[in-house]
Amino acid sequence: MAKHITQKDIAKKLGVTRVTVSKALNDYSDISVSMRRKVREVAAEAGYIVDHGARSLQMRKTNTVGVVIPEVSNSFFSFVVHGIMDAAATHGYRVILTVSREDPKIEEQNILTLLSHRIDGLLVAISKDTDNPAIFETVRKMEIPLVFFDRTMDALGFSTVGINDRKAAKEIVEFAISQGYHKIAHLGGSQSVAIGRDRLAGYIDALKKHNIPRRDEWIITGGFDNSSGYDGFKRLMRTGNLPEMVFAANDRIAQGAYKAIKEAKLIIPDDIGVVAFGHSEFAELLSPSLTIVDCPPIVLGQKAMELLVSEIAHTTNRGQHHLILDTTLRVNDSILLGEK
Amino acid sequence: MAKHITQKDIAKKLGVTRVTVSKALNDYSDISVSMRRKVREVAAEAGYIVDHGARSLQMRKTNTVGVVIPEVSNSFFSFVVHGIMDAAATHGYRVILTVSREDPKIEEQNILTLLSHRIDGLLVAISKDTDNPAIFETVRKMEIPLVFFDRTMDALGFSTVGINDRKAAKEIVEFAISQGYHKIAHLGGSQSVAIGRDRLAGYIDALKKHNIPRRDEWIITGGFDNSSGYDGFKRLMRTGNLPEMVFAANDRIAQGAYKAIKEAKLIIPDDIGVVAFGHSEFAELLSPSLTIVDCPPIVLGQKAMELLVSEIAHTTNRGQHHLILDTTLRVNDSILLGEK
DNA sequence: ATATGTTTCGCAAACATTTGCGGAACATAG
DNA sequence: CTATGTTCCGCAAATGTTTGCGAAACATAT
Structure with missing residues (x-):
């Protein structure tokens, strides 16, 4: 965490307080237009980058969602991640990806790590052996939006995205x-x-x-x-x-x-x-x-992310949405057609 | 960011200050053993999870590294990510993954986002069209460790992991x-x-x-x-x-x-x-x-992560390490052997 | 001249942590 | 009984932000 320019640094250069800098950068009508301009100039020139951690500590919102999948090097899930990241980008969310390796223990650890990062929501495809819903009960108690995709878990009241x-x-x-x-x-x-x-x-x-x-x-x-x-x-x-x-x-x-x-x-x-x-x-x-x-994994990822975004936005009426995606039969060469 | 238990909550329940709680959880010899035990009990029971953002704000270290790859749904890179996550887990680092989609503009945006998260280090495979090293100069000025893997960029003084x-x-x-x-x-x-x-x-x-x-x-x-x-x-x-x-x-x-x-x-x-x-x-x-x-992509990811970890640890003598991985010729069925 | 309104900025508190230092409370020794 | 040492905990400051409120400074109206 070396050599980061903070608002304080900018304030010092301009002879104002950091409050002014913060407000200027956030376009508060509080601050004169000329001041806003000057702050922006100095900030850009000095290479200021907002500290996401500090901001979300104050804002109580990280604009980050956590994703848990069983494997990255699984073509299906890597395409799902692709879709998730697409939708996340268009909605202004960042993504922290974790991998459970099909191990419920690692899965739980991953979720705890994500909670520790104060993510705004969770996207989960459970591992094949996950049977204990305890960790998800915790998530529920914390009132953190969660959407299961592909590998879903019922009877917990969370939303799901999958197929029939x-x-x-x-x-x-x-x-x-x-x-x-x-x-x-x-x-x-x-x-x-x-x-x-x-x-x-x-x-x-x-x-x-x-x-x-x-x-x-x-x-x-x-x-x-x-x-x-x-x-x-x-x-x-x-x-x-x-x-x-x-x-x-x-x-x-x-x-x-x-x-x-x-x-x-x-x-x-x-x-x-x-x-x-x-x-x-x-x-x-x-x-x-x-x-x-x-x-279709990309669509699956996109839909899951979009559903999560809407659940984050609406504190009320969370969970219980079950999105069923259309599937199509693709007949290829691994089957003998007709008279057999 | 709903309903998170904080140290303050635990302190209230025990009738002590949050400082005591913090020290107890971090095993300060300052705090009596019995107090440490009580704090731990209450914390576990209440479902306390440390706020990673607040902690790293204070510690000036996030234990998180940022990764930039051109594509997730590319088998090679998804295996590299696999390797990166393996090594990250064993060294206690979390990973934020971003995808540039082979677009230098997105790539730059990704790096800025990661810097905003105050990541401790960066792992990058550049997009195929990246020609402007400006953003990497910025990273250099900020003295943030960076390791290029596979798709490397020379003449910037950063370390690289690749093959001959x-x-x-x-x-x-x-x-x-x-x-x-x-x-x-x-x-x-x-x-x-x-x-x-x-x-x-x-x-x-x-x-x-x-x-x-x-x-x-x-x-x-x-x-x-x-x-x-x-x-x-x-x-x-x-x-x-x-x-x-x-x-x-x-x-x-x-x-x-x-x-x-x-x-x-x-x-x-x-x-x-x-x-x-x-x-x-x-x-x-x-x-x-x-x-x-x-x-081998998994090894590539592991080695890149390990090199990054060592650069994060040693403020001195950073960069300039060029790790060359061994490759092996695998003769399969796409070539006619012998007399042609 | 006073009263009222507007613009522009700073103060202070808050968010959840960590950590050096000081200071009670207690025990031991002279 | 005083002096010294030890154990245990709180105070305060710091990290980088945001934001409601107050307060100057200035302008306009009566």
């Missing part, structure tokens, strides 16, 4: 069924997170609707990363009864499944198809390109 | 030559950035060394993103004289080139090979997997 996971899961599975697939396995995500449970539920909905018996050894749940997908598919293989289609809870899981499938010398989509939840930037990187329910 | 771009470029091009490739084009990055210039220079070095005449229409420079690679390869095609190998300045450029190549119904590596600078996480996502000079 159950419906979308049902749709994409039904699409596979419509293309002649009947032996469909599910590589699911963590069941302690709503999206994990809902995507599984949608899968089951689709099977039921089409009178396809559900096989429990074809339902494998775990984490949301590629190793879960890799291990999951290996387990599928050990059942000795391979499905014709894998429905993965997200694109990272699908990526892991791809690897296991290729190692088994199977061809996608000829030997086995793959569909998943995901986003197009990543789905199209995979080879063959992955057929997905596209959940 | 020229040497590595030469090596990978020579490797291509050794495999029988002689018609090698270069899809280069921005020439206003050192890594752009150096990678081009290394390419030329290799050609010279093997007495391969350089063809100017095979040297195309632009940005560092995939659209640059896409457009670049299209331009190569318009020359009517296709090379047998493309050396891309980074993996995003290579990704764009892949797309253009596939659209032209050409096969990698049979019809044309591709090599590039990059990192393995991304290179292996591409299909066929990309042959790269692997520049």
Whole structure:
């Protein structure tokens, strides 16, 4: 914190008090126009930069929001962050980003750190194992606006931004069924997170609707990363009864499944198809390109930030807003179309 | 900034002054052990969280560093951020991340914002068009430690962390030559950035060394993103004289080139090979997997952060440290080995 | 001349901390 | 009983801001 010009320094140069400088910089009608001009000149010339900490100490507002995500180096979340930062910039907010590494303990620590920074609001995608809502109760008691995105947590009264996971899961599975697939396995995500449970539920909905018996050894749940997908598919293989289609809870899981499938010398989509939840930037990187329910991460980030901004602005009527984003089915090369 | 418990609140509950509370929480031997214990109890029970802003106002140290990168949704940088956050956490620093979107104007604004937060140090990868060092001169005058990583800027006396771009470029091009490739084009990055210039220079070095005449229409420079690679390869095609190998300045450029190549119904590596600078996480996502000079982003981030921490600690002997990371050649499927 | 109004600035307090110093209260020693 | 030492806590100032209020200085109106 070396060599910072303060209002006091400017005041000294002009022979006035720091109060005058503060008011001049904030365009108080209190101060004569000529004085305001002079102050601005000297400030600019001296390289004055307002001390954000000192200001927010006085103003009781930091214009900063805290973000907690499970991983940065996850394409989906990095695009979400992209969207968050876009919206934050247009609304005059700064962002402090923290990463939980899917560890509830780190997640809690991150939130405490953010609270210590007196952030105006919180944007959170919970880790896959978060089960204890204690820290969020704390946030609630402190009356700090919080919006969950993607990985949401219910029953806490906070607002959420996400998609209709159950419906979308049902749709994409039904699409596979419509293309002649009947032996469909599910590589699911963590069941302690709503999206994990809902995507599984949608899968089951689709099977039921089409009178396809559900096989429990074809339902494998775990984490949301590629190793879960890799291990999951290996387990599928050990059942000795391979499905014709894998429905993965997200694109990272699908990526892991791809690897296991290729190692088994199977061809996608000829030997086995793959569909998943995901986003197009990543789905199209995979080879063959992955057929997905596209959940647009940039829009997700923007909407979450905008909702948070509105909650910060309106002290009343906070929480309880549940924004459901539209998803689109993107049919790519990981599924065999038509007669099967 | 709603409902925060302060030291004053704790003091009131205990019938002591806030000074006692502050000292107790900071384990001053000044305060009796029993008092310290009581304060801690009440603080924990009331949910006290230190106000980081107020503390750093007094301490003149924020324990926060600012990071500026060109893009979050760029796999390379998101892994670098991963590394930065790892190292930051182990050294007790928090991170404020900003994104310039490759725009020097936003970049400057970001740095000003970070300075306004009184960050203890700065970690910067400059945008591809940054040519005006004015803002960095300001940082220098303020005596704020700054470390450039990946996209570095010379002649300002700041420390840098990167790789030996020229040497590595030469090596990978020579490797291509050794495999029988002689018609090698270069899809280069921005020439206003050192890594752009150096990678081009290394390419030329290799050609010279093997007495391969350089063809100017095979040297195309632009940005560092995939659209640059896409457009670049299209331009190569318009020359009517296709090379047998493309050396891309980074993996995003290579990704764009892949797309253009596939659209032209050409096969990698049979019809044309591709090599590039990059990192393995991304290179292996591409299909066929990309042959790269692997520049490990996580290590890069960690080392940059560690160097910054040491510069923050030692007021003397700042800057002028240039850390060169090791790179490794990863031969994947985008090149035809042997007899060509 | 006095009264009233306007412009322009400073005073003082507040925000949540930290820290050197002084000073009670107490204990020990002569 | 006084002198010295020790333990424990509060006072005050400082960090860089903002903002309501008061008060000069000046102008205008009666």
